[in-house]
Amino acid sequence: MSKTNPFDFVKSVSSDKKDIMVDEIEEKAYAPFLTNKALSYHQDSVFFSNEMNIRHGTENRLQYLFFLNTLRKRQRFSKWQKPYTSKKLDVIKQYYDISTKEAKDYMSILSDSDVRNMKKRMKTGGKDNE
DSSP states (O other), rough: OOOOOOOHHIIIIIIIIIOOSSSSHHHHHOHHHHHHHHHHTTTHHHHHHHHHHHHSSHHHHHHHHHHHHOOSSSSOOOOOOOOOOOOHHHHHHHHTTHHHHHHHHHHHHOOHHHHHHHHHHHOOSSSSSS
16 A cells, blocks of 8 residues: 555655656646646646646656656645635524525525524524534
């Protein structure tokens, strides 16, 4: 079993510049999508990651070697963007027991006071829900 995670591959092609894909197990552990996403946050590697997204059918070893040989040696680290979560949306989802997509439709109809009333009606009391 491989102990290599996707960020080891990103570190390898970015700053270490050492080939860590030594066997088939490592090749299977390589996740092109995650590597492309991690590299797409940087100005100097976004076009290279786009090229690999265009050529998504390319073998994992070839994609890895492409990054290993084309990217300049540099520390590349960035926090991944996370989707915005709305408390108002969560209240609507929980109150009506609906999906996120439906809750977004409801949100355009409901006012802030309606959402506050829903939140008050869902309070059950107790230590966690004061």
